[in-house]
Amino acid sequence: MHTxxxxxxxxxxxxxxxPPVPEITRPWRPPAGPYAPGHxxxxxxxxxxxxxxxxxxxxVTFAGPxxxxxxxxxxxxxxxxxxxxxxxxxxxxLARAGDRVRAGDPLAHVAPGTHCPRSCLHWGxxxxxxxxxxxxxxxxxxxxxLPVTTAPAAPPAPAVPYAPPAxxxxxxxx
Numbered sequence: 001m002h003t004x005x006x007x008x009x010x011x012x013x014x015x016x017x018x019p020p021v022p023e024i025t026r027p028w029r030p031p032a033g034p035y036a037p038g039h040x041x042x043x044x045x046x047x048x049x050x051x052x053x054x055x056x057x058x059x060v061t062f063a064g065p066x067x068x069x070x071x072x073x074x075x076x077x078x079x080x081x082x083x084x085x086x087x088x089x090x091x092x093x094l095a096r097a098g099d100r101v102r103a104g105d106p107l108a109h110v111a112p113g114t115h116c117p118r119s120c121l122h123w124g125x126x127x128x129x130x131x132x133x134x135x136x137x138x139x140x141x142x143x144x145x146l147p148v149t150t151a152p153a154a155p156p157a158p159a160v161p162y163a164p165p166a167x168x169x170x171x172x173x174x
Contacts, residue, residue: 013137014103016055016088016123017046025120028133040131041087041124048119052088052108054101055137061085063093063108070111074101080127086134087124090114 015021022044031038046052054074062073069090076084091108095101114120125134 013056016052017044017050025116041122042134043116043120043122046110046119046121048110048112050110051106052091054103054105054107056103058101060095060097060099063095063097069113072108082128085126089122
């Protein structure tokens with residue numbers, strides 16, 4: 001089975017807001033169980049009306065109200081079974097269910113009615129019924145420094161002009 005990170009390497013990924021990279025006002029906090037408290041996504045500072053863009057190529061599988069707030073779901077193909085789904089709320093959708101979009105395409109505008117102290121976009125990620133950290137869509141894994149296996153080459157010696165050796169002295173010369 002492929003890991004999420006392995007599958008994501010083939011995707012073109014970007015932030016759903018910005019540039020610049022938006023401020024994360026509330027991080028992802030996974031719930032201990034399906035009905036336990038937690039924060040099942042991240043909140044990004046965003047002014048009302050900001051354009052929400054597709055973080056990867058995908059198909060819009062839902063665009064409409066959920067619990068009185070505009071919501072958009074983008075399903076990401078070729079990310080395993082079941083495929084990853086990323087969600088955005090509160091939004092006013094620009095795209096419709098069934099639309100195929102490319103990374104960076106406009107999906108929606110941030111709408112009023114957030115659960116944040118100031119205007120924000122809630123960005124979620126799921127595989128089936130399992131909630132995931134949406135920042136994993138942007139991370140490529142840890143950087144690693146590899147050991148140097150050879151010493152650096154020594155600088156070349158200064159060039160000395162070539163002079164052929166002197167011929168041996170003739171025995172008759174004195």
